[in-house]
Amino acid sequence: MSDLSGGLLRHGAPEPTRFIAPDRRANLARQRRMSRRIFTGATLTTLASAGVLGTAPAIADSSWRRKDPFTLGIASGDPTSSSVVLWTRLAIDPHVLDGRGGMPSIPVPVRWELATDERFRSIVRRGTETARPEEAHSLHVELEDLPAGTEFFYRFRTGRYVSPVGRTLTTPASGDTRALRMVHLSCSHWEGGWFTAYRRAAEDRPDLVFGLGDYIYEGGPGTGKLRTHPHKLCTTLEDYRLRYATYKTDPDLQLLHATAPWIVTWDDHEIQDNWAGAYPKNGVPTDAWVARKIAAQQAYYENMPLRRSSAPAGTSMQLFRRLHWGDLASFHVLDTRQYRDLHACHDGGKTWWFTDCEEQADPSRTLLGDEQEQWLLEGMTESPATWQLLAQSVFFAKRDNAAGPTTTLGSDGWDGYRADRDTLVGAWSERGIANPVVLTGDVHVHFANELKADFWEPDSATVGVELVSTSITSGGDGSDVVNGEEEVLAENPHIKYIRGRRGYVLSEYTTEELRVDFKTVSAVSTPDAAASVDRTYVVPAGEPGLHEA
Secondary structure (H helix, E strand, O other): OOOOOOOOOOOOOOOOOOOOOHHHHHHHHHHHHHHHHHOOOOOHHHHHHHOOOOOOOOOOOHHHHHOOOEOOOEEEEOOOOOOEEEEEEOEOOOOOOOOOOOOOOOOEEEEEEEEOOOOOOOEEEEEEEEEOHHHOOEEEEEEOOOOOOOEEEEEEEEOOEEOOOEEEEOOOOOOOOOOEEEEEEEOOOHHHOOOHHHHHHHHOOOOEEEEOOOOOOOOOOOOOOOOOOOOOOOOOHHHHHHHHHHHHOOHHHHHHHHHOOEEEOOOOOOOOOOOEOOEOOOOOOOHHHHHHHHHHHHHHHHHOOOOHHHOOEOOEOOOOEEEEEOOOEEEEEOOOOOOOOOOOOOOOOOOOEEEOOHHHHOOOOOOOOHHHHHHHHHHHHHOOOOEEEEEOOOOOOOOOOOOOOOOEEEOOOHHHHHHHHHHHHHHHHHOOOOOEEEEEOOOOOEEEEEEEOOOOOOOOOEEEEEEEOOEOOOOOOOOOOOOOHHHHHHHOOOEEEEEOOEEEEEEEEOOOEEEEEEEEEOOOOOOOOOEEEEEEEEEEOOOOOOEEO
8 A cells, every 4th residue: 555644735725714713723723733743316406395405695706716625525435346436525614504615606617636646647537527516516426447456546626726635446356355454433423522533543544444324413512512513403405514514624534534435324313313214213204304304315425425326316315235345355235224114112212222022023124125135135145255244334133231031122223123134144044145244333332243043042053243333432432341231241142342432443354364453542532542452353254253362
């Protein structure tokens, strides 16, 4: 890998002039210094009728061209052996409440370049695309016919301003089994603390980053926080655009996006806490809920390095998809929100944990939906890869939180949709699907789980593993010992490890084994905290099970 030192500096472009509240100005100045230490859909008609698009500003004069439009950074994503997506979104002032980033309501041409070196002495592709106001001046540049298994560098330019430089890659070709180094992570709450874990993940130099949901949190501003959400609870397109803009100003997040391509899926907070398919949190669908969901989906697409095939269409968007790392690994990226039934034993959203809830075992209930489930099983069956990775959001293994004969299971994870989980686990054995690895976020705690052929029979065969990443910041600093940890370990012998600090999961795959480091950050309440390996496991290929290293 090439050294990216200096790759995130502006290439001679002046800093933008914009109003920043005094308390934010000090934080941003500190964050810039930190950054330099390491690196010198839905149609517009639908949205308008739903009341979430807002009023377009008058066309601005040319003064906006004198301000840096690359304040939200750059990104790449969804790499294949011949293609990758390059992303940016123009915003001269990310903090404008209308969510438009201070940009005029006119199309803006943006030039992009792709090179094999970070100084752009060997440019292999260049072109110009248009950032349009109806997509918040975001760009999704899909490059095709690239050589397999190749590292690239990219940048954007508009007017006299040049973006930071990012590193991306194409994946190895079919038949190639070179090693893979990757991280997976989730749950970055702006108000929870500093995004230091993103920076530490970038320092680990991953080939790929899997973002497993809760990239933003939709709630209104809190009190007594290190930093607070702007404006209010997100319900309109303007609200969600502003929220993404706020998060994307973070230098640690920008750094990790520029370090490696991301493969993303969502969880709940990109729209609303614990939404489920057609249902909001309280279980009562309304026209206002549909409008809010349409707005949130549009903003999600605008701000993620996704292909145009994932752009919202009406009230839905296509997020489940399959990618490969040669013949070493297949990535089955799941959508565990959009097709699910309402939570079992739903009580209006008062709790998500229920004791002896028979509805959780109802065979007619689904988390994935029939189409996605069939797609997943067929893809896993046909894949020749050594490792089968399920990139998804919610807790997969059985997790009984109650000591004794009663069973208390959560309805938001796979425990609430046990028939779907039983179908998958059964198919792995019946079809000879080797080395399934479930990647999970959501729960703000590190877990290492062995996946059993029958979770109700502890001595049944282990058929795969689940690697659950703690949060980036959600829940604050956390602690080494999790409340109720002893009961969970006693009731669930397949759960081998629990840790409540913030961090991410770093893993390395070869044809012989998976080696996984559960990394934790000492604190998120203080900036630039250290990260360390809290626990390491090895999973031999063909022998599913966790072996502490």
